[in-house]
Amino acid sequence: MPIKVNGARLWENLMQMAKIGGTAKEGCNRQALTDLDIKGRALFSDWCRKIGLQIQYDAVGNMFARLDGRDNHLNPLVIGSHLDTQPTGGKYDGVLGVLAGLEVMTRIVEEKIIPERPIEIACWMNEEGARFAPAMMGSGVWAGMLDLGEVRASIDLEGISVGIELDRHGYSSHPDPQDKDIAAYLELHIEQGPVLEAEGKDVGVVTGAQGIRWYDVVLTGQETHAGPSPMAMRHDPMRLVPALVQGILEIGTRDEAARATIGQVHTAPFSRNVVPGKVVVSVDLRHPNEQVLQSMHDDLATLVSELTGEDRKLTSILEEIWHSPVVAFDAGLVTSIRRGAKELGYSYCDIVSGAGHDSLMVARKVPTAMIFTPCRDGISHNESEHIEPHQAEAGANVLLAAVLDYLGS
Numbered sequence: 001m002p003i004k005v006n007g008a009r010l011w012e013n014l015m016q017m018a019k020i021g022g023t024a025k026e027g028c029n030r031q032a033l034t035d036l037d038i039k040g041r042a043l044f045s046d047w048c049r050k051i052g053l054q055i056q057y058d059a060v061g062n063m064f065a066r067l068d069g070r071d072n073h074l075n076p077l078v079i080g081s082h083l084d085t086q087p088t089g090g091k092y093d094g095v096l097g098v099l100a101g102l103e104v105m106t107r108i109v110e111e112k113i114i115p116e117r118p119i120e121i122a123c124w125m126n127e128e129g130a131r132f133a134p135a136m137m138g139s140g141v142w143a144g145m146l147d148l149g150e151v152r153a154s155i156d157l158e159g160i161s162v163g164i165e166l167d168r169h170g171y172s173s174h175p176d177p178q179d180k181d182i183a184a185y186l187e188l189h190i191e192q193g194p195v196l197e198a199e200g201k202d203v204g205v206v207t208g209a210q211g212i213r214w215y216d217v218v219l220t221g222q223e224t225h226a227g228p229s230p231m232a233m234r235h236d237p238m239r240l241v242p243a244l245v246q247g248i249l250e251i252g253t254r255d256e257a258a259r260a261t262i263g264q265v266h267t268a269p270f271s272r273n274v275v276p277g278k279v280v281v282s283v284d285l286r287h288p289n290e291q292v293l294q295s296m297h298d299d300l301a302t303l304v305s306e307l308t309g310e311d312r313k314l315t316s317i318l319e320e321i322w323h324s325p326v327v328a329f330d331a332g333l334v335t336s337i338r339r340g341a342k343e344l345g346y347s348y349c350d351i352v353s354g355a356g357h358d359s360l361m362v363a364r365k366v367p368t369a370m371i372f373t374p375c376r377d378g379i380s381h382n383e384s385e386h387i388e389p390h391q392a393e394a395g396a397n398v399l400l401a402a403v404l405d406y407l408g409s
């Protein structure tokens with residue numbers, strides 16, 4: 001019989017943690033580096049110390065709870081996620097991965113298993129990016145994708161910087177994040193989408209993550225009074241918007257996996273009785289295949305370049321803002337997760353992550369994989385985010401199986 005987690009204990013811990021920063025609508029507000037975030041971490045640390053784990057930090061506020069192995073010169077296997085939430089976040093996004101990590105570790109201790117190498121639970125700093133941008137801050141600095149100095153300068157709406165908060169909580173004196181070596185990383189997370197629930201699966205085997213490309217399409221014309229200027233004599237960039245929007249949404253329908261989103265349309269000046277001189281349309285393109293994403297990019301570039309047609313006083317420019325390449329998780333770890341799900345008798349399917357996760361940063365440096373748990377109606381970043389106890393338990397059991405598989409190999 002495989003060793004299994006204690007699902008009731010995991011659930012109890014999730015409910016305890018949810019009280020810290022708990023909102024009236026049964027969600028959580030535990031934003032990064034606030035006093036509530038630190039309080040949540042203190043509760044987690046207490047639980048970890050009770051089972052004999054040592055707590056370590058780095059200078060960007062990442063926290064690691066370590067169980068020594070037989071050979072402590074070997075780099076640790078790390079499991080985890082994040083404890084910070086959105087301002088109106090739920091009880092499970094991130095928290096499930098950290099507390100499932102604790103449950104896995106607790107079972108290993110209870111079974112008196114001495115792992116061949118150390119195991120650590122990671123609690124990455126500011127995954128959400130709600131209070132401080134960008135998201136995935138702690139894991140990004142660890143992975144060398146973000147600069148510690150720049151991250152320290154990031155400020156919240158009150159003008160308080162990450163650096164001030166790291167100093168205030170005593171994190172700054174800890175070692176440079178990039179000094180820490182990790183052998184491999186596993187993360188359990190809620191899906192934050194509707195696929196697993198719709199397919200009736202217990203767990204998702206995450207094979208990688210969509211590539212993401214962000215753009216502004218900048219349309220310019222001539223700003224003029226809404227009354228005196230006849231329609232035919234205007235150079236109104238708003239005229240280009242319908243064809244642009246339609247073209248962009250079509251790019252998102254090229255296959256099942258493609259996504260195209262227009263989340264923002266800004267006009268300038270923002271006035272109801274002025275023909276705008278400028279319209280900026282945001283574009284978010286995603287695809288799990290980098291070549292297809294590139295051809296979506298090419299289609300967008302062609303669309304934008306052909307948009308203005310005859311009117312020489314209108315211009316359309318495509319500005320690329322961000323490109324996060326496709327991430328493929330480690331084939332060995334993905335196989336191990338799939339095997340674990342199968343041996344435990346859970347229904348499962350492969351899935352690609354559509355959201356950002358610490359794993360995407362960590363995967364740039366070391367073998368990484370993720371397990372997803374379904375969430376009700378695919379809703380997250382919302383106080384009504386919900387999973388069932390048996391779903392949390394299934395995810396944690398698969399995580400435990402993958403951990404034991406890795407350590408045994």
Ligand SMILES: [Zn+2]
Pocket residue numbers: 082093094127189357
């Ligand atoms: Zn998350």
